[in-house]
Amino acid sequence: MNMPYTIDLPDLLHVEGLSVSYGGETVVQNASFALKKGQALALIGESGSGKSTIAKAVLGLLPETARTAGRISFKDRNLLELSDRVFRPLRGRSIGFVPQDPQNALNPVRTIGAHAHESARLLDLSGRTAERTAIFETLELVGLSEPERIYRSYPHELSGGMLQRVLIGLAVLPRPEVIVADEPTSALDVTIQKRILDLLSRLRSSLDLSLLLITHDLALAAERADSVVVLKGGEVQETGPSSRVFLKPSSDYTRKLQNDVPSLNPFRFRTAERRANAGEGTGDPFIRVQSVSRIFDTGDRQVRAVDDVSFSLQSGRTHALVGESGSGKTTLARLLLGLDTPDSGAITVNGQRVHGRSTSALRDLRRDLQLVYQNPFTSLDPTWKVKSIVREPLDRYAIGSRQERDERVHEAISAVGLSEDLLRRRPAALSGGQRQRVAIARALTLRPKMLVLDEPTSALDVTVQAGIVEALFALQERFGLTYLFVSHDLSLVRQVADTVSVLRHGRLIEQGPVDQIFENPAEPYTRLLLESIPAANAAQSAAAQPGYARLSLVKTA
Amino acid sequence: MNHRSNYIGYAIARLAQSIVVIALAYTFTFLIINVLPGDPITNMLLDPENGFSPADIEPIIAYYGLDKPVLEQLWIALSRFVVGDLGISLRSNLPVSGLVLSALPSTLVLALSALAVALVVAFLLAFASQNLPPRYGQGLLRLLPAASLSVPAFIIGIFLIQIFAFQFGLFRITSPNSFAATAFAAIALGIPVSAQIAEVLIANLDHEARQEYFSVARSRGLSRFELFAHHQFRPSSLPVVTMIALAIGELLGGSLITESIFGRTGIGSLVQGAVSSQDYPVIQAVVSLAAAVFVIVNLIADLVYPLLDPRLRTRNRGREPLADEPLVDTEAVAK
Amino acid sequence: QDTKRNPGGEITFLLASLDSGWSLNEKVDIYTGQVWGQIADKLLHVNEKGEPTPWIAENWDVNDDYSSFVLHLKKGVTFSDGTPLDAAAVAANIDIWAKGDPERGIGRLGLFPSSTYTGTDVVDDHTVRVNFSTPTLSFLPTLGYHKTLLRSPASLNLKPEELGNLSKQIGSGPFVVESWREGDNVVLRKRPDYDWGPAAIDHSGPASLDKITFKVVKEAALRGSALEAGQADVALNIPPHELAGLRGKGLTVVAPPSLGFVSGFRVNTKAPHFSELAVRQAIQHGINRQEILDTVFTEDWGPAKSFLEANVPEAGDFSSLLTYDPEKSKRLLEEAGWVVGDDGIRTKDGQKLRFNLYASPWVSTSKQVDELIVQQLREIGVGVTLNVVDIATFNARVRNNDTVPLVEISRSFLDAGVAGRVLTDLHGGDNWFNYDQTNEKLNAFANAVDNADNYEKRAEILNDVQQHVLEQALFIPTTQLIQRLFVQSPKLKGDVYSGAAYPLYYGAWLEP
Amino acid sequence: MTLLIPTPVTRRRTRFAAWDVPLAVILSFLFVTLVIAWSLFPSLFAGYDPYFGDTSRKLLPPSGEFWFGTDHLGRDVFSRVVHGSWSSVTSAAIAVCIGLVVGGFLGLVSGFVAGWTDVIVARFIDVLLAIPNFLLAVVIVSSFGFQTINVAIATGIASVAIFARVMRAETLKASTSVFVEASGLLGGSRWHILLRHILPNAYRSILALAVLQFGSCILIIAGLAFLGYGDPPPAADWGVLVSNGKDYPSSPWLVFAPSLVIVATVLAINRISRWLRR
Numbered sequence A: 001m002n003m004p005y006t007i008d009l010p011d012l013l014h015v016e017g018l019s020v021s022y023g024g025e026t027v028v029q030n031a032s033f034a035l036k037k038g039q040a041l042a043l044i045g046e047s048g049s050g051k052s053t054i055a056k057a058v059l060g061l062l063p064e065t066a067r068t069a070g071r072i073s074f075k076d077r078n079l080l081e082l083s084d085r086v087f088r089p090l091r092g093r094s095i096g097f098v099p100q101d102p103q104n105a106l107n108p109v110r111t112i113g114a115h116a117h118e119s120a121r122l123l124d125l126s127g128r129t130a131e132r133t134a135i136f137e138t139l140e141l142v143g144l145s146e147p148e149r150i151y152r153s154y155p156h157e158l159s160g161g162m163l164q165r166v167l168i169g170l171a172v173l174p175r176p177e178v179i180v181a182d183e184p185t186s187a188l189d190v191t192i193q194k195r196i197l198d199l200l201s202r203l204r205s206s207l208d209l210s211l212l213l214i215t216h217d218l219a220l221a222a223e224r225a226d227s228v229v230v231l232k233g234g235e236v237q238e239t240g241p242s243s244r245v246f247l248k249p250s251s252d253y254t255r256k257l258q259n260d261v262p263s264l265n266p267f268r269f270r271t272a273e274r275r276a277n278a279g280e281g282t283g284d285p286f287i288r289v290q291s292v293s294r295i296f297d298t299g300d301r302q303v304r305a306v307d308d309v310s311f312s313l314q315s316g317r318t319h320a321l322v323g324e325s326g327s328g329k330t331t332l333a334r335l336l337l338g339l340d341t342p343d344s345g346a347i348t349v350n351g352q353r354v355h356g357r358s359t360s361a362l363r364d365l366r367r368d369l370q371l372v373y374q375n376p377f378t379s380l381d382p383t384w385k386v387k388s389i390v391r392e393p394l395d396r397y398a399i400g401s402r403q404e405r406d407e408r409v410h411e412a413i414s415a416v417g418l419s420e421d422l423l424r425r426r427p428a429a430l431s432g433g434q435r436q437r438v439a440i441a442r443a444l445t446l447r448p449k450m451l452v453l454d455e456p457t458s459a460l461d462v463t464v465q466a467g468i469v470e471a472l473f474a475l476q477e478r479f480g481l482t483y484l485f486v487s488h489d490l491s492l493v494r495q496v497a498d499t500v501s502v503l504r505h506g507r508l509i510e511q512g513p514v515d516q517i518f519e520n521p522a523e524p525y526t527r528l529l530l531e532s533i534p535a536a537n538a539a540q541s542a543a544a545q546p547g548y549a550r551l552s553l554v555k556t557a
Numbered sequence B: 001m002n003h004r005s006n007y008i009g010y011a012i013a014r015l016a017q018s019i020v021v022i023a024l025a026y027t028f029t030f031l032i033i034n035v036l037p038g039d040p041i042t043n044m045l046l047d048p049e050n051g052f053s054p055a056d057i058e059p060i061i062a063y064y065g066l067d068k069p070v071l072e073q074l075w076i077a078l079s080r081f082v083v084g085d086l087g088i089s090l091r092s093n094l095p096v097s098g099l100v101l102s103a104l105p106s107t108l109v110l111a112l113s114a115l116a117v118a119l120v121v122a123f124l125l126a127f128a129s130q131n132l133p134p135r136y137g138q139g140l141l142r143l144l145p146a147a148s149l150s151v152p153a154f155i156i157g158i159f160l161i162q163i164f165a166f167q168f169g170l171f172r173i174t175s176p177n178s179f180a181a182t183a184f185a186a187i188a189l190g191i192p193v194s195a196q197i198a199e200v201l202i203a204n205l206d207h208e209a210r211q212e213y214f215s216v217a218r219s220r221g222l223s224r225f226e227l228f229a230h231h232q233f234r235p236s237s238l239p240v241v242t243m244i245a246l247a248i249g250e251l252l253g254g255s256l257i258t259e260s261i262f263g264r265t266g267i268g269s270l271v272q273g274a275v276s277s278q279d280y281p282v283i284q285a286v287v288s289l290a291a292a293v294f295v296i297v298n299l300i301a302d303l304v305y306p307l308l309d310p311r312l313r314t315r316n317r318g319r320e321p322l323a324d325e326p327l328v329d330t331e332a333v334a335k
Numbered sequence C: 001q002d003t004k005r006n007p008g009g010e011i012t013f014l015l016a017s018l019d020s021g022w023s024l025n026e027k028v029d030i031y032t033g034q035v036w037g038q039i040a041d042k043l044l045h046v047n048e049k050g051e052p053t054p055w056i057a058e059n060w061d062v063n064d065d066y067s068s069f070v071l072h073l074k075k076g077v078t079f080s081d082g083t084p085l086d087a088a089a090v091a092a093n094i095d096i097w098a099k100g101d102p103e104r105g106i107g108r109l110g111l112f113p114s115s116t117y118t119g120t121d122v123v124d125d126h127t128v129r130v131n132f133s134t135p136t137l138s139f140l141p142t143l144g145y146h147k148t149l150l151r152s153p154a155s156l157n158l159k160p161e162e163l164g165n166l167s168k169q170i171g172s173g174p175f176v177v178e179s180w181r182e183g184d185n186v187v188l189r190k191r192p193d194y195d196w197g198p199a200a201i202d203h204s205g206p207a208s209l210d211k212i213t214f215k216v217v218k219e220a221a222l223r224g225s226a227l228e229a230g231q232a233d234v235a236l237n238i239p240p241h242e243l244a245g246l247r248g249k250g251l252t253v254v255a256p257p258s259l260g261f262v263s264g265f266r267v268n269t270k271a272p273h274f275s276e277l278a279v280r281q282a283i284q285h286g287i288n289r290q291e292i293l294d295t296v297f298t299e300d301w302g303p304a305k306s307f308l309e310a311n312v313p314e315a316g317d318f319s320s321l322l323t324y325d326p327e328k329s330k331r332l333l334e335e336a337g338w339v340v341g342d343d344g345i346r347t348k349d350g351q352k353l354r355f356n357l358y359a360s361p362w363v364s365t366s367k368q369v370d371e372l373i374v375q376q377l378r379e380i381g382v383g384v385t386l387n388v389v390d391i392a393t394f395n396a397r398v399r400n401n402d403t404v405p406l407v408e409i410s411r412s413f414l415d416a417g418v419a420g421r422v423l424t425d426l427h428g429g430d431n432w433f434n435y436d437q438t439n440e441k442l443n444a445f446a447n448a449v450d451n452a453d454n455y456e457k458r459a460e461i462l463n464d465v466q467q468h469v470l471e472q473a474l475f476i477p478t479t480q481l482i483q484r485l486f487v488q489s490p491k492l493k494g495d496v497y498s499g500a501a502y503p504l505y506y507g508a509w510l511e512p
Numbered sequence D: 001m002t003l004l005i006p007t008p009v010t011r012r013r014t015r016f017a018a019w020d021v022p023l024a025v026i027l028s029f030l031f032v033t034l035v036i037a038w039s040l041f042p043s044l045f046a047g048y049d050p051y052f053g054d055t056s057r058k059l060l061p062p063s064g065e066f067w068f069g070t071d072h073l074g075r076d077v078f079s080r081v082v083h084g085s086w087s088s089v090t091s092a093a094i095a096v097c098i099g100l101v102v103g104g105f106l107g108l109v110s111g112f113v114a115g116w117t118d119v120i121v122a123r124f125i126d127v128l129l130a131i132p133n134f135l136l137a138v139v140i141v142s143s144f145g146f147q148t149i150n151v152a153i154a155t156g157i158a159s160v161a162i163f164a165r166v167m168r169a170e171t172l173k174a175s176t177s178v179f180v181e182a183s184g185l186l187g188g189s190r191w192h193i194l195l196r197h198i199l200p201n202a203y204r205s206i207l208a209l210a211v212l213q214f215g216s217c218i219l220i221i222a223g224l225a226f227l228g229y230g231d232p233p234p235a236a237d238w239g240v241l242v243s244n245g246k247d248y249p250s251s252p253w254l255v256f257a258p259s260l261v262i263v264a265t266v267l268a269i270n271r272i273s274r275w276l277r278r
């Protein structure tokens, strides 16, 4: 699957000194790199570093407001100089595109078939039936076993993974020479992500494609690409063969990136001491969930979102809920907070039952039990200033004097590592990472005993994620907090949790101390989840990275 | 299949709701009209030419039941309304249903032609707004809808008549139902509506052009026309269905002014006459008829919309993005 | 004259409304009246001098004290549904006029002297006798009124919901309804077997015009423009300021005189300050009638010389009582103790000389005239606030409201006896000046007019009434009232108007 | 009379866009300010008495002296337009206030309080929505009496539905949003959530709608005046001016001069609303 990295293949796509600016703002500066025939090149970098802009430049899809300089050579033509009319025949036929977000990449009012015919037309086949045959073949090629049904479906009738396959199919259908894939899996589950990436690799070798892969995940880039280009703020930090960049990063930025990838540093937050007394712990559990079920009635059928789940959690520890999307993690968290009522089973917090209480009793309970939402962009009221947001719970519970409240706000803000001058801003003027810290600060001002963290970092970059996780652990140390950590990112869970529950379709699959689960998964499903973690090229990095060796052990076990 | 029965259930519920709304509109109008003390008969007969004394008028008022308490009158009117009896016009002594039915076709013709004008103009504007190169005045063209929304409808009407009827003699206002006169009345009535539709349509087209799937479609090397037709225009035009439904109300209301200016008789002039003589049964009938038309058209729009927009066909499904995805990649396993 | 007559042709007549329906008695309004004049005949034709002339009644006998009338009907007259217009039909019509039919929601006819009516005897097929309990000088003129239309007995007996159906309302006139649309238009076709036109029209046999189309065009300005553009032949009630332009385009303006009161205001003497003679007289002389004529009207309007229209036989010329003399007005007010305040409005005992004026909702030019009067009265220090309201609001605010001193009058009649009926509330009189029966002089006048049993005697009394009312400034005339004004194509000839200014197109023809 | 279909947000908002005001919006603000100045201090702008004319100079066409010409009583039309702005502006404002307060309240209640209240209020809103705006206004004015204040009230009642609808949608949107649930978790009561979270978030759309409705209320009021439901003379409301002017087809400036002011005002207001809605 992995081609040896060779220098003497011809360049198919050559970017030289590319600069792109919008208005006065230059977002890509003097970028140069080359993609060789049949090879995969990864562009990595944090959000806003200009990755998509480069992809659009290659596809000739930059908006009219963009100004470009430099050269993008494709088969000896400078793509930047072609008019739209001349460029059009290249699109699809020579350069294919796989977009980032499969849900929005297909016209919702047209069937998959209608889309596919647009691509199939580029093959210049003799008629619609011939096109159909080609389409069905391609759909099967990308692993969609019922091509007729897919052909007739509308985009919203398919799952994200299926859509991403469809999109890959549409891209490869006209047999292009290069495929530009802009974060093709970042919107998908780990398990699906792996399948999609495997598919791309397979197609690349069987169809002799070159791949320009855009991602923000260094591990993924190292695992899937022959060479890597690291971008920051529109400038290229370093380029080189992926194994070299990955193992011996030459720029500080890449080193930092490498350091922040959880899968490469499984013990970053869990000291040896902590790991030593991992496990269930002793004494009365702070939280006890007993055979809880929640069934949703969606009109035409019932969804067992949570199905007979039990676990308990000691004070001061971190328990993780993992599972693919839709496995019932959020539902369980909401049940715990009393935002939803279970159909059966019981939940107690600190010995008190959560459900069947009056509103005010529930309110008292919640003082000790706070939630940090998955998406910091929707959980803060856009019309409020940060200071009022953080103060809101204090005001609501009428805690202390005015001055004490102010002090607590400042305390909480600095505890999450934000500077005071943000207090006067509104959420719109904050970055995603800053917002999530504000949300955590807000949850902390009441000095709760426990935080429920529902995928607190899944909407954020790896670097930002690392910062937030770091802050959370510092807080746990300081205040002895108890965490329920919900995530689908197993490598992150491994970094943070003491114990873990694996959920699937609402059912508990496996449960235990985190190291035990990761090193000795009893269930095939858990194993499959673990295998999906992108972890660079195992063989090459085993020696250099101890944590890595463990992962590869898991894989081969 | 379950969602088909859902759909039928939904349709029945909406229909019932519509009937309630129409009956409420009738009641509501009745109550509003009865705010002012006095009654139409007195106002009609106390014309100074007649020299009547109130005693002369009393039996007539009693004949029409206008001396009864308001709630009793409402009850009588409502119980007639539910069996479809709209009563007799106080002014012209003709059955209201006949009056309304004979006025309706003319207004419907006007409103539908206005709608046609509005759609044609709006779609042309929208098309030009996307495909006319900026140097040929695309910017000006985009200002047009907002500008024409600011012009009172009667100005447009007066202007059209003065120019086309009297200067160019293209139509005679004495035969307002002729093709040309109807066409110009439809233009006067349709322009504000077309401006609204054009505004939404242009905004939607711009919005679609910024959608991810638009640039993805572009990356498949589609021609300009294919792009416009399938990926920009088609999704943009769906909300127009809802707009058309809402515009019906505006067209019916606007017919008051247009009919008055163009000398057409229809619902608008009927209600205007009725209002000036407090012809209660006619006012109530026209208002509830307008409400009925509006409600029915909107009902149809609501029911048709899911058929046009595939996303809404499975509205209540809940999100289970990956439940039907095979867990294990069969192909990968096979290899 | 007949040599020029040109048979055939059709005309289009524009008017502002046709939505009062086609029911009986009071449902005939000034617009539907235009149509009725062509499709229904009357017993008499009353000319603009108020003189009754023969029509369906060929001649008539009156007893000495004007309380019993024998009408001799023309023979061979039929309604267009074929039923004969005989004595029984006439008696049925007169009964409906006098009594209405409350059972079917039909009111009596307002101007008909119902209170003294005792009944109609059918003497033979072509003779009726109409009886009253007291002298009723107004009976004969009333027969020329535009609402005393003769309709077929079947039409009189229609069910309530059919009364408004023009197809079922059958007359005996020179035209019959070819098609109609409620509130929009009526198309008339000539009746080929018609041969009983009024003596006042010098024509016999069927009408000359083949077809008349009445079409509603609400906007007055558009009626004028349509006429100008040759899209119509006659338009009713065009605003005066447009007339000069239309004349300039070669159109003819016809302003037939009508019998009635002039336009002006009756004074409610119960309103604050208006019991003071000085105030009333100051206003009488503070109004510049010439300026009103010059600004609002055209040469078709004449100045008011009394409160009766000049063509009413009993009207006198009292111009000297109606002069514009602001100095006199000011003097009168000063003498009465009204002094000008800072805001230019006169004050006495801390009360301002200020009142609300309501423009008549029945007269389209009233608003403009009143605007001018507001300006003029300001000159003499009287503050007037103008209100323009619809009929319903007018009735609610102006009737029986003793704070409104000036109430605009626009009223036509065919018999001047009405003038006696407005002075007091005797016998349900209109009590214009709100003295009830406290003013001896007015009481005496009212009785004298009511009891007069011949026209000459009554004319003398009415002369004194006019003198007194104007001297006392109980009525403040503005201008001659033109109830109906027609702008028409110069080709239209032979149109004749009734005393109430309604056209009869029986004798009309179009010049080629 | 505007149909409020949620249109997709047109421009990407950057942090400083709030300060970046397009020229057209500045001009619109200037014009609206001028109109407000007219209505507050008419005598600063108008040289002639708007209510008392000199009949010797009636019906003069526009000229250097009489910018908008004179009317049938010789009054300066420009002065009348300037003096009429107070009542034109206030009547539109009254209409918008009624719509805003009543409609806003109904929308809030029906969006926030579930159950029967919502059902009843929602049906009531449906009824108001189903009766064409203009028709409803005509019926109301005719029963309240022909006066500009009643016209304003009628127009306000007719616009209740649209405010209620938008408010309800905004309330529903806000009350199902995550930050509202979060506030509940943080101990916020229902009142607190309603007043501090839902209202402030609905405010922007409602404000933009109010501005937009201001423009269309001017048009509706003018339309009603055109049909003769306006204030009596010597009132100089813009709609009344147009309505009176239409009887003088040979003096077209009587219609077109005030119409021009109406069009310019509404255009400016719509532009501002669009800018607020961005």
Ligand SMILES: Nc1ncnc2c1ncn2[C@@H]1O[C@H](COP(=O)(O)OP(=O)(O)OP(=O)(O)O)[C@@H](O)[C@H]1O
Binding pocket: A022, A027, A045, A046, A047, A048, A049, A050, A051, A052, A053, A054, A063, A065, A216
């Ligand atoms: N059409 C545009 N107009 C102005 N600025 C833009 C435009 N598109 C992108 N930018 C800016 O250019 C910069 C680079 O954006 P780009 O989309 O290339 O980043 P990215 O690396 O793909 O980020 P992500 O990982 O979030 O997708 C960003 O600061 C972005 O705000």
Ligand SMILES: Nc1ncnc2c1ncn2[C@@H]1O[C@H](COP(=O)(O)OP(=O)(O)OP(=O)(O)O)[C@@H](O)[C@H]1O
Binding pocket: A296, A297, A298, A303, A304, A305, A323, A324, A325, A326, A327, A328, A329, A330, A331, A332, A488, B318, B319, B320
């Ligand atoms: N209010 C609801 N009504 C109906 N079904 C629901 C509701 N909430 C959740 N579900 C269903 O319950 C199942 C579990 O949802 P849940 O949100 O708990 O998953 P999750 O594990 O948090 O997924 P993700 O990783 O995507 O956040 C899903 O199938 C979902 O469709």
Ligand SMILES: [Mg+2]
Binding pocket: A051, A052, A053, A182
């Ligand atoms: Mg990107």
Ligand SMILES: [Mg+2]
Binding pocket: A329, A330, A331, A374
């Ligand atoms: Mg979740």
